[in-house]
Amino acid sequence: MTVLSATHVTKKYGSHTAVDDVSFSLPEGKCIALIGPNGAGKTTILRMLSGLLSPTNGDVRLDNIVNHVDYRKFIGYLPQYPVFYNWMTGREFLIYSGQLSLLSKVEATKAADEMLKKVGIEEAKNKRISGYSGGMKQRLGLAQALIHQPKVLILDEPVSSLDPLGRRDVLTLMKELKESMTILFSTHILSDADAISDEMLLLHKGKLIESGTMQELREKYQTDVIELDFQGIQDLQQYEKRIRNIPFVTEVKVNQNSLAVIADDLTLLRKILLEKAGQEDWPLIGFSLNKAEMEDIFMKVVKQ
Numbered sequence: 001m002t003v004l005s006a007t008h009v010t011k012k013y014g015s016h017t018a019v020d021d022v023s024f025s026l027p028e029g030k031c032i033a034l035i036g037p038n039g040a041g042k043t044t045i046l047r048m049l050s051g052l053l054s055p056t057n058g059d060v061r062l063d064n065i066v067n068h069v070d071y072r073k074f075i076g077y078l079p080q081y082p083v084f085y086n087w088m089t090g091r092e093f094l095i096y097s098g099q100l101s102l103l104s105k106v107e108a109t110k111a112a113d114e115m116l117k118k119v120g121i122e123e124a125k126n127k128r129i130s131g132y133s134g135g136m137k138q139r140l141g142l143a144q145a146l147i148h149q150p151k152v153l154i155l156d157e158p159v160s161s162l163d164p165l166g167r168r169d170v171l172t173l174m175k176e177l178k179e180s181m182t183i184l185f186s187t188h189i190l191s192d193a194d195a196i197s198d199e200m201l202l203l204h205k206g207k208l209i210e211s212g213t214m215q216e217l218r219e220k221y222q223t224d225v226i227e228l229d230f231q232g233i234q235d236l237q238q239y240e241k242r243i244r245n246i247p248f249v250t251e252v253k254v255n256q257n258s259l260a261v262i263a264d265d266l267t268l269l270r271k272i273l274l275e276k277a278g279q280e281d282w283p284l285i286g287f288s289l290n291k292a293e294m295e296d297i298f299m300k301v302v303k304q
């Protein structure tokens with residue numbers, strides 16, 4: 001069942017089209033990642049879905065409720081840069097947020113205590129927010145978005161600004177939350193999307209260019225990769241250049257001591273690379289076929 005959908009949604013800022021005729025729907029109970037580089041239009045889409053911004057054209061629909069009805073109580077939204085009152089304690093902030101979501105003081109207090117437990121910052125509930133780490137603030141932001149028990153949770157870049165520990169923390173929490181609600185979150189970190197989402201929406205320059213599960217995208221774009229490991233520190237650019245000259249190669253990624261090559265015809269690529277490596281005596285120590293990462297798929301979709 002679909003809980004939230006966007007139909008031919010466009011947003012213009014003056015003459016600039018930030019979101020261009022985008023349609024998709026969120027199935028109940030799924031975790032969906034909205035993926036795209038900076039400026040792709042992710043925040044604009046999330047704000048329209050949250051009811052904070054009106055589309056220039058098109059409809060946003062929650063179950064059967066269309067635009068212009070205030071359906072914000074069904075949606076929990078965590079902005080990319082949440083604003084906290086640092087002089088409040090975490091608990092005070094959540095009670096205040098609950099009251100803003102039209103809960104009574106008693107209901108808000110009860111919900112705040114539950115949420116503090118749920119997001120794992122109960123022991124810091126009476127500390128001022130100014131003393132919270134980035135990961136704790138993000139957990140508090142999530143608690144604020146969840147306080148009124150929304151149907152859909154919308155998170156704008158929830159982990160991008162966190163250090164690796166904070167990031168792991170919040171991703172683990174999102175994994176737990178996705179068991180009980182529909183989540184839509186934006187990211188430009190493709191491995192995060194790969195790790196926790198059921199489906200992905202790929203956005204580029206305001207347009208939805210592809211969508212599906214990771215497996216569907218992998219199958220559709222046949223993105224296996226041949227990886228060449230070179231001995232010692234080599235000038236890999238000369239090899240990169242030679243490989244790029246092979247006509248059907250779509251992408252070459254340079255890593256520290258290795259090159260990852262994507263092509264439409266992997267059987268032919270393997271043959272040609274092995275021939276070249278032998279003839280030109282490339283200092284190879286490894287030659288393997290690996291699964292493509294999300295980055296590789298994104299590059300391929302954008303190029304197509």
Ligand SMILES: Nc1ncnc2c1ncn2[C@@H]1O[C@H](COP(=O)(O)OP(=O)(O)OP(=O)(O)O)[C@@H](O)[C@H]1O
Nearest residue numbers: 013016018036037038039040041042043044045188
């Ligand atoms: N209020 C605004 N007025 C004018 N242009 C805007 C406004 N908000 C966003 N834009 C433009 O719309 C485009 C999409 O912006 P948006 O913030 O939605 O992208 P994003 O994918 O969330 O980017 P980021 O990852 O950097 O947050 C950008 O070109 C941006 O400059």
